[in-house]
Amino acid sequence: MRQSELFGKTSKTSEGSATSANHDLLVRAGFADQLMAGVYSYLPLGWRVLNRISDMVREEMGAIGGQEIFLPALHPKENWQKTGRWDSMDVLFKVKSRTESEYALGPTHEEVIVPLAKKHISSYRDLPRAWYQIQTKFRDELRAKAGLLRGREFLMKDLYSFHASAEDLKSYYEKAKGAYTKVFKRCGLDAIIAEASGGSFTKEYSHEFQVATENGEDVIFACACGFAQNKEIAKVRAGDACPHCGTPVKELKTIEVGNIFDLGAKFSKDFGLKFTDESGKSKEVIIGCYGIGISRLMGAIVEVHHDEHGIIWPQEVAPFAYHLVSLGDDDEVYEQSEKVYEQLSKDGKEVLWDDRREASNAEKLADADLIGIPTRLVISPKTKGKIEAKKRGAKESKLVSNI
Amino acid sequence: MRQSELFGKTSKTSEGSATSANHDLLVRAGFADQLMAGVYSYLPLGWRVLNRISDMVREEMGAIGGQEIFLPALHPKENWQKTGRWDSMDVLFKVKSRTESEYALGPTHEEVIVPLAKKHISSYRDLPRAWYQIQTKFRDELRAKAGLLRGREFLMKDLYSFHASAEDLKSYYEKAKGAYTKVFKRCGLDAIIAEASGGSFTKEYSHEFQVATENGEDVIFACACGFAQNKEIAKVRAGDACPHCGTPVKELKTIEVGNIFDLGAKFSKDFGLKFTDESGKSKEVIIGCYGIGISRLMGAIVEVHHDEHGIIWPQEVAPFAYHLVSLGDDDEVYEQSEKVYEQLSKDGKEVLWDDRREASNAEKLADADLIGIPTRLVISPKTKGKIEAKKRGAKESKLVSNI
Numbered sequence: 001m002r003q004s005e006l007f008g009k010t011s012k013t014s015e016g017s018a019t020s021a022n023h024d025l026l027v028r029a030g031f032a033d034q035l036m037a038g039v040y041s042y043l044p045l046g047w048r049v050l051n052r053i054s055d056m057v058r059e060e061m062g063a064i065g066g067q068e069i070f071l072p073a074l075h076p077k078e079n080w081q082k083t084g085r086w087d088s089m090d091v092l093f094k095v096k097s098r099t100e101s102e103y104a105l106g107p108t109h110e111e112v113i114v115p116l117a118k119k120h121i122s123s124y125r126d127l128p129r130a131w132y133q134i135q136t137k138f139r140d141e142l143r144a145k146a147g148l149l150r151g152r153e154f155l156m157k158d159l160y161s162f163h164a165s166a167e168d169l170k171s172y173y174e175k176a177k178g179a180y181t182k183v184f185k186r187c188g189l190d191a192i193i194a195e196a197s198g199g200s201f202t203k204e205y206s207h208e209f210q211v212a213t214e215n216g217e218d219v220i221f222a223c224a225c226g227f228a229q230n231k232e233i234a235k236v237r238a239g240d241a242c243p244h245c246g247t248p249v250k251e252l253k254t255i256e257v258g259n260i261f262d263l264g265a266k267f268s269k270d271f272g273l274k275f276t277d278e279s280g281k282s283k284e285v286i287i288g289c290y291g292i293g294i295s296r297l298m299g300a301i302v303e304v305h306h307d308e309h310g311i312i313w314p315q316e317v318a319p320f321a322y323h324l325v326s327l328g329d330d331d332e333v334y335e336q337s338e339k340v341y342e343q344l345s346k347d348g349k350e351v352l353w354d355d356r357r358e359a360s361n362a363e364k365l366a367d368a369d370l371i372g373i374p375t376r377l378v379i380s381p382k383t384k385g386k387i388e389a390k391k392r393g394a395k396e397s398k399l400v401s402n403i
Numbered sequence: 404m405r406q407s408e409l410f411g412k413t414s415k416t417s418e419g420s421a422t423s424a425n426h427d428l429l430v431r432a433g434f435a436d437q438l439m440a441g442v443y444s445y446l447p448l449g450w451r452v453l454n455r456i457s458d459m460v461r462e463e464m465g466a467i468g469g470q471e472i473f474l475p476a477l478h479p480k481e482n483w484q485k486t487g488r489w490d491s492m493d494v495l496f497k498v499k500s501r502t503e504s505e506y507a508l509g510p511t512h513e514e515v516i517v518p519l520a521k522k523h524i525s526s527y528r529d530l531p532r533a534w535y536q537i538q539t540k541f542r543d544e545l546r547a548k549a550g551l552l553r554g555r556e557f558l559m560k561d562l563y564s565f566h567a568s569a570e571d572l573k574s575y576y577e578k579a580k581g582a583y584t585k586v587f588k589r590c591g592l593d594a595i596i597a598e599a600s601g602g603s604f605t606k607e608y609s610h611e612f613q614v615a616t617e618n619g620e621d622v623i624f625a626c627a628c629g630f631a632q633n634k635e636i637a638k639v640r641a642g643d644a645c646p647h648c649g650t651p652v653k654e655l656k657t658i659e660v661g662n663i664f665d666l667g668a669k670f671s672k673d674f675g676l677k678f679t680d681e682s683g684k685s686k687e688v689i690i691g692c693y694g695i696g697i698s699r700l701m702g703a704i705v706e707v708h709h710d711e712h713g714i715i716w717p718q719e720v721a722p723f724a725y726h727l728v729s730l731g732d733d734d735e736v737y738e739q740s741e742k743v744y745e746q747l748s749k750d751g752k753e754v755l756w757d758d759r760r761e762a763s764n765a766e767k768l769a770d771a772d773l774i775g776i777p778t779r780l781v782i783s784p785k786t787k788g789k790i791e792a793k794k795r796g797a798k799e800s801k802l803v804s805n806i
Contacts, residue, residue, distance in 0.1 A: 005468075007523060033519055033522065035477075035478070035479065035519075036477075036479050039475045039477050041472065041474045041475060042473040043472055046473075047471055047473050065408075067404075067408075067410045067447045068450055069444065069450055070444070070445040070449075071438075071444045072442045072444060072556050073476070074541070074556050093498055094498075095496055095498050095508065098545065120410060125761075131410050138476075140500050142501065152477060153475050358528075
């Protein structure tokens, strides 16, 4: 794509409302725009990153048998009354129609998927099943802050798994853990798996995937041996002996990028989701639920991967692989650049070409650092027909003849 | 994908709430589920079709310079007050937060994209621009009916174009017409371009893309010469002489699958979206708006392409290219089928394999007709190591050795 045509101008100055590195950098670099607190528009660069993340999540969910579906945001009030959450969930947005029908704006989808599952699961032969979607969620947060980390409207992947027994759920739960670890690794994040409470969702156990960073809103106590607990449930404090290995545990500020829950039979009971087992006995289906905040994940990546000049995108989630930057105003430079641009595009390599002749060299180089595409390719009168290639974040560059 | 694992059981009986062929067939064939009037969940087969349509739309929007973005569903009340539509648009869903903030649930996105454009367009050098999204829209319809044809929540592609002059808009408008015609053709639909009123959006002209079908809710008067007008603005009636060629015009029931509007400077005035032209003069940006109902389009395709046995998907939007059906209970049949399934998958051909051993032959063949995948491949004891290939809707089949 030619940068002269790209929707998303960069800005040198931070917005007053920017309270976090991810908001500041994503808005200044033209990836996102804040419509109001906790609600963002995604411009082409940001939408490309979100799609990279989504496609990666799809791959890993497919690898553990997940089938993709798409559920509505408007939910009938009755479904939420059946689970008791119409009144108990404080972040639930409620909508009234002209004809006085009431709806919930989905903050999660147990109230929709469990009744739907009831139409398609009746026998042990229909189990196990795993269905997921990537869809917009709504939560009436009192304080939406920290950029994409806590939104009123955000993109989420939610997978629901259905099992004939608690043992079968447990084995799938471990598989999901592995898939989640892969997703975060591919996003350039080391996620710590921390034990947590089930929250308002369940009395059973749950695990959170936590990424350590100074701007995190969560606190966990963790040990290098693998032990980690959310502060909310932890019985240890910083410096206490790790209950697994005895080493003193550390206190870390973190961002929760994913969570997995054992919902047990709670929702199956609410909606009467039962199956007939091999011996003809009717039993409740056991359900697991697995979330990844797709837009929050983009924010977390920026929190972890940036420097004073801008974002440093990990390869797999970068909006483009190459940022081709033409410096100066020589026709020869632009002719050479166009050839390189066409060749890279022909080779299926994704490249953003800064072809703006009216912008200064300093502006272009600052923009490249701000946008943070992994490999910068500079063509200027000084490169004399060659290309100066430099990794974002690296000090050294090298002159090459072709890419 | 193996049908034994597919989320989406078929059903022989129609739902009581089915008031149209598209609802009846899409629900019975396991593509969609009605959560409530005008609100549907999409199961894997339906979600695949919607993605096929979306990807095709992306291709054609990209070909006319459209850049993909993603805008929020929650809109600030003030933006809708600025355009006067907070009070005037009857289908607007309104949401109140715990802290008494009021939002609109986006039925369209002029109120979000125009203020956003203001941050990125200031000079004639920033024009023209074309930005689009594929996103969920909400409309508080009094009577949501006809399946996917009129929903309270639906998927829509909306593109907005920004121009320095009415002439430039006009030339882009014609390009968009061409792109739309291509989209509908690729969906297997002959869309008639009908003149229409601007509705509540504009006093300028607009065009609708109308597909003739008995279940259509719209009425147009059309002539083979290309003349077509929506009944709402038509000055002719059935049998009157066509104002272009004199031939008697026909009255047709239709489904509106797309529409394009010249919005003029209306929204630019509301939000102060101006640019500086070559001579340094400040002018209002001229805006066009172009919609395709993605989920409605899926409904329209089913209305046009079905018979008494089920859906007949046009090739480009089919959920799978091949439906491999194994009949009987012979191990040899399933061994041969598995080889064919693996080979097709390896070749990158998308195939749904009906591997259900507990289902009867009649049930499997009826399901294949109901689901409507373009090519059915039957393997049975009778095909003796070969494959019986049949196009959906065709009478003849032929025995082949490989695909």
